[in-house]
Amino acid sequence: MASIATEICGISMETCVFNAAGPADVTLEELEVIGKSKSSAITMKSCTLEAREGNPEPRYRDLAFGSINSMGLPNLGYRKYIEFVAALKKFGKPIIPSISGLTRQDNEIIFEAFNDSEADFIEFNPGSPNTIGKPTAGYDMQYVDELLTAALGISNKPVGIKLPPYFDFVHFEQAWKVLKKHDIKFISTINSVGNALVIDPEKEQTVIKPKGGFGGLGGQYIKPTALANVRKFYELSEGKTPIIGVGGVFTGVDAFEYILAGATAVQVGTAFLQHGPGVFERIQKELREYMDKKGYETLEDFRGKLKVIE
Numbered sequence: 001m002a003s004i005a006t007e008i009c010g011i012s013m014e015t016c017v018f019n020a021a022g023p024a025d026v027t028l029e030e031l032e033v034i035g036k037s038k039s040s041a042i043t044m045k046s047c048t049l050e051a052r053e054g055n056p057e058p059r060y061r062d063l064a065f066g067s068i069n070s071m072g073l074p075n076l077g078y079r080k081y082i083e084f085v086a087a088l089k090k091f092g093k094p095i096i097p098s099i100s101g102l103t104r105q106d107n108e109i110i111f112e113a114f115n116d117s118e119a120d121f122i123e124f125n126p127g128s129p130n131t132i133g134k135p136t137a138g139y140d141m142q143y144v145d146e147l148l149t150a151a152l153g154i155s156n157k158p159v160g161i162k163l164p165p166y167f168d169f170v171h172f173e174q175a176w177k178v179l180k181k182h183d184i185k186f187i188s189t190i191n192s193v194g195n196a197l198v199i200d201p202e203k204e205q206t207v208i209k210p211k212g213g214f215g216g217l218g219g220q221y222i223k224p225t226a227l228a229n230v231r232k233f234y235e236l237s238e239g240k241t242p243i244i245g246v247g248g249v250f251t252g253v254d255a256f257e258y259i260l261a262g263a264t265a266v267q268v269g270t271a272f273l274q275h276g277p278g279v280f281e282r283i284q285k286e287l288r289e290y291m292d293k294k295g296y297e298t299l300e301d302f303r304g305k306l307k308v309i310e
């Protein structure tokens with residue numbers, strides 16, 4: 001049977017498949033479900049300085065090929081997630097806090113506070129499109145530069161960044177120019193495709209309430225965009241920065257495509273919400289089977305080796 005083991009920030013992981021920050025990972029009860037599942041890590045909901053209720057409901061809708069959400073970072077505040085790190089250690093898998101402070105100062109406080117926790121590595125998330133009244137921080141690369149300087153100057157943990165999707169080669173290059181200045185240990189890409197609009201034609205209205213119905217698109221709709229982002233950052237980093245692919249991973253073949261594009265691991269978001277915690281084991285099994293069929297023994301046999309048509 002093929003091995004789908006991987007390594008991120010020097011930490012060996014039994015498989016390359018685990019949960020994405022966001023879906024069903026706010027409370028300790030939800031995180032324990034992930035702990036008991038075959039998810040190879042426990043990623044926690046992006047946290048802010050203070051607890052947040054999030055945006056008004058309805059703020060999430062399943063769609064034919066994915067989901068739309070404008071959750072607005074509902075979370076219990078960073079102090080709770082520090083407690084949760086300790087409570088989740090018993091599951092023996094990497095624990096990944098996700099930090100999404102609303103200001104540079106908030107981020108500094110939160111990063112410093114996690115220094116004394118047993119978190120394995122941290123995903124910094126300036127990519128949410130859903131904070132009412134705030135632009136997506138990850139599109140302002142000068143601001144990202146400042147945030148990373150502050151966070152990495154304070155954190156004693158390996159830190160990676162979760163990016164919003166980029167669509168133009170010039171924007172990938174601008175982003176990479178900033179990221180490469182910093183000691184980023186991994187890149188998670190992509191956050192939801194921001195400010196999509198889904199309409200219910202019967203009701204002649206939007207399907208979610210916040211921001212006039214505009215929200216982040218997830219699931220199968222966004223896989224091609226996510227694959228492009230994985231591939232571009234793999235190329236720009238010359239394969240040296242581990243990339244965690246996220247966006248529309250529903251099957252083992254989806255995961256295979258991400259690894260082929262250059263990813264080191266994949267995160268599962270919408271599929272976890274729609275199919276429950278058994279989804280991790282199924283995707284892992286399907287990935288192993290697909291590799292067996294192709295004669296691949298490890299992820300390194302095909303990672304990044306995407307062929308292009310000459």
Ligand code: SIN
Nearest residue numbers: 071072073128129130
């Ligand atoms: C949300 O809570 O709005 C989703 C988080 C994110 O987009 O990063």
